[in-house]
Amino acid sequence: MSNKSGGRKPLVADRRYAKPAAAAPKARARKRAPRKKPRGLLRRVLGFFGSIIWWVISLLWRIGWRAGLAVGVFVALGVIYYASTLPPITELVDARTRGSVTLSDREGRVFAWRGDQFGGMITATTVSAHLRNAVVATEDKRFYRHLGISPRGVASAIRINLREGRGPLSGNGGSTITQQTAKLLCLGRPFDPTVWENETEYERDCRRTTLWRKVQEAVYSLAMEVRYSKDEILTIYLNRAYLGAGSRGFEAAANRYFGHGAAEVTPAEAAMLAGLLKAPSTLAPTNNLQRSRDRANLVVGLMEDQGYLSASAAAEAIANPAGLSAAAERRAGGYFADWVMDQGPDFFTRTTTEDVVIQTTLDQRMQTAAEDALAWVFENKVREGSEAQAAIVVMSADGAVRAMVGGRNTNGTGAFNRATQALRQTGSAFKPFVYATALEVGMIPTDIVQDTPLTIDVPGSGPWSPQNYDREFRGPVTLTEALAASLNIPAVRLSEDVGRENVRTVAQGFGIDSDLAAGPALALGASESTLVEMTGAYAGILNGGSAVAPYGLVSLRMAGDSEPLMTATGGIRERVIREEAARQLTWMMYQVVETGTGRRAAIDGWEIAGKTGTTQAARDAWFIGFSGDYVAGVWMGYDDNTPLTGVTGSGLPAEIWHETMTRVLTGLQPTALPMQRPVAPRTPETLVTEDMIDQLLLDLQNRAN
Known part of the structure; x- marks a missing residue:
């Protein structure tokens, strides 16, 4: 039997387990791998910080949705509370603590007003459509589409305020009509003479803008949207807004400036009234008629842009601007009216809480004669x-x-x-x-x-x-x-x-x-x-x-x-x-x-x-x-x-x-x-x-x- 092995074929096992010498090239190739170690380190560093970031995000998410849920519950409770306390709108249209005095001449024609004049309740559906459209176009063009607050409007107002060098809450407020109405209602707080010295101080406090007040205003506005319809909210606004010269509400203002009610105003008159909302005393036509007309022209442009007026109707309104009634234009008897107010007891004149009518001896023809x-x-x-x-x-x-x-x-x-x-x-x-x-x-x-x-x-x-x-x-x-x-x-x-x-x-x-x-x-x-x-x-x-x-x-x-x-x-x-x-x-x-x-x-x-x-x-x-x-x-x-x-x-x-x-x-x-x-x-x-x-x-x- 031959003992030679040179011609023996290798066993399968031998082929499966190669000799170390044959595997040497591969081993040498693995020894070059340390050059890739930096990439692995970067991965580990990024992974470490990524895990931290992910942990923070997860933590914030866990805290955030709980906080959001808490805030949502708080807001919901606030909305429910406010909504449950809101009375019928008929109780909100006239909440003056001070009454009005209407003075007429010897022939019974009104020539002067004192105090806060309220012309009687009007509704969003009974006033002139031009007036309703003018107010919406000027103050809140998305009024019928939002839920009481407008984040877009607030963001825009903050941007404008910061750009003009004011504080974020100073100047433009971005308030919706609903928010403005909430402010007019002083968030449901009635006038209390033990808290405020007079009604002027009360109204100034109600208009004060702080972050917390804006939060309250937003909640109250949402409650109003829950409690009232859009037209009811607009009704409150139309009756409560101050429009200069002592007029509270659009009915009083229409009568004071034009001699007729809010249901009869023309597009030009509606634009002038809506324009007063920005600065009632400054823009009042009895103070400066041209300034009031200039503002009205801007409102007419807004009404046209938003489709409330045709181009021809807008042109006509600008070509034929609103004018004052004869009594408002003369403004006769300013000194005389002050003197007459002194002739009656204060509780019926200067501090009256009721609406009073005084007939006087004034002859407007003679008053004009003396002035001229x-x-x-x-x-x-x-x-x-x-x-x-x-x-x-x-x-x-x-x-x-x-x-x-x-x-x-x-x-x-x-x-x-x-x-x-x-x-x-x-x-x-x-x-x-x-x-x-x-x-x-x-x-x-x-x-x-x-x-x-x-x-x-x-x-x-x-x-x-x-x-x-x-x-x-x-x-x-x-x-x-x-x-x-x-x-x-x-x-x-x-x-x-x-x-x-x-x-x-x-x-x-x-x-x-x-x-x-x-x-x-x-x-x-x-x-x-x-x-x-x-x-x-x-x-x-x-x-x-x-x-x-x-x-x-x-x-x-x-x-x-x-x-x-x-x-x-x-x-x-x-x-x-x-x-x-x-x-x-x-x-x-x-x-x-x-x-x-x-x-x-x-x-x-x-x-x-x-x-x-x-x-x-x-x-x-x-x-x-x-x-x-x-x-x-x-x-x-x-x-x-x-x-x-x-x-x-x-x-x-x-x-x-x-x-x-x-x-x-x-x-x-x-x-x-x-x-x-x-x-x-x-x-x-x-x-x-x-x-x-x-x-x-x-x-x-x-x-x-």
């Missing part, structure tokens, strides 16, 4: 840039005030009223009361008084020597001549002869309630008074010698009631001087206008009586006069008592009076003055004895008491 006259004189007769002021009062002989202008800003409301609040020295406008006293004790217009040098020893002040305006003396003059020329010395002589106390009694009897000077300068108007007081005192002369209390309030009633709660607060009072004396004084004052210092006040075809007045250093200039029907007073001066330059009562005040009364009397039949012309000078048989004077003085004192 004042504007014309200052435009044509007064130097440009002058800060001089003027005031006008027109009234009937019974004290019913027909027109009142309290300053050059004839649209003033809440402003200083120079006709009723300015106490100014009266100057020679006071002299008629000196002559009234003289006539009352028996003197007549043709009696003689001396215009000669006069010195009076005033206790505590020493000798006092009055001078005439021209520093000349005329010797003996009649009472009529002395009054017509406004001579000072005869007025002082008369006052001393009949007794200063008696002059004071007559003046106070006619309604001059201000403190009257104690010395002899009383006769020259050293005392102060208001224009309305002085005009009322002259009305007493016109009506035959009886005092009047100037008044503007005829009746006050609650809205909806027919019976007044109070009636006229003024009118004719007790007699001050005899009718004969008043008629004689009227004739003397007629001569002031015919031949004396008041000639510039004369009106062709009319008998006019009056008196000029200029105070020391020309700080005040007056003209007060009357026709057979109306008495009017004019004051002119500076608020800071700066002397007037080249102005006396016989100048610009008389011209303002002339321009006013020419307009007032236009179209009326001339009425004769109730005056008594003197027949002849005294004769020995007609001389007044001391006993007669004593008796007349006693009668005068008895009437005063």
Whole structure:
């Protein structure tokens, strides 16, 4: 048997398990692998951080969905709570704590409003479709599609605020109409006087924007969407929105600005009303009509872009912009309305919680006449840039005030009223009361008084020597001549002869309630008074010698009631001087206008009586006069008592009076003055004895008491 193995075929097992030498190349190849180690390390590093990130994300997810669920539950509970507390919309349309005052003129036409005017409930379906569309187009074009809040709108508002350098919640709010309504409702918190000092503070707090308030607002808005329909939410908004000039809701605003209801507004009017929502007081057409129209044009463009108006309708609205009603355009009686509000009790006027209607004595034609006259004189007769002021009062002989202008800003409301609040020295406008006293004790217009040098020893002040305006003396003059020329010395002589106390009694009897000077300068108007007081005192002369209390309030009633709660607060009072004396004084004052210092006040075809007045250093200039029907007073001066330059009562005040009364009397039949012309000078048989004077003085004192 052969022992050779060289020719033996390898066993299968041998082939399966190769010799180490044969596997060496592969082993050497594996030894080159360490060059790939960095990739494995990167994988391990990325995997490590990836696992951390994944762990954080997982953690956040586990926390987030739980927190989201908690927030969702919280919001849902808030929505359910608010929705359950929301009342019917009829209880939400008018929640004013302050009522309104509507003032009408002598003919019953509304001319002014005070307080918060509410025109009555309207609904989104009863107002003009143009108005509904204008509001939606301007304030919230997706109103009928969102659920009460608009994330897109909020994000856009934040972007705009940040871009303009404001805080994210300052400026644009991105609020939907629902959110704005929630804010108008103060998130359901009613006004509480123990928390807020007044309604203004309450509303300011309700408008305050904070992150937490925005969260509450969003929840409340969602609750409103659950509780009310879209039209009901819009109804609340249309009734609650403030639209300037004291108007609450679109019904009140439509009536105030256009003279008709919200159901009748045109596209142009709807655009103007909707445009006010951005800044009601600034954009109110009664403040600046052109600015309001410019804003309305933007709203018209939005309505066209959103398909609410055709191109032709939009063009027509822009070509024919909305205009104010006659009453709103005139805005007559601002000063007058403020004065009337003071004549009623505060709880029915300035602090009323009810809606009140006041009928007044105002004549809008005469009010316009006075305003136009004042504007014309200052435009044509007064130097440009002058800060001089003027005031006008027109009234009937019974004290019913027909027109009142309290300053050059004839649209003033809440402003200083120079006709009723300015106490100014009266100057020679006071002299008629000196002559009234003289006539009352028996003197007549043709009696003689001396215009000669006069010195009076005033206790505590020493000798006092009055001078005439021209520093000349005329010797003996009649009472009529002395009054017509406004001579000072005869007025002082008369006052001393009949007794200063008696002059004071007559003046106070006619309604001059201000403190009257104690010395002899009383006769020259050293005392102060208001224009309305002085005009009322002259009305007493016109009506035959009886005092009047100037008044503007005829009746006050609650809205909806027919019976007044109070009636006229003024009118004719007790007699001050005899009718004969008043008629004689009227004739003397007629001569002031015919031949004396008041000639510039004369009106062709009319008998006019009056008196000029200029105070020391020309700080005040007056003209007060009357026709057979109306008495009017004019004051002119500076608020800071700066002397007037080249102005006396016989100048610009008389011209303002002339321009006013020419307009007032236009179209009326001339009425004769109730005056008594003197027949002849005294004769020995007609001389007044001391006993007669004593008796007349006693009668005068008895009437005063």
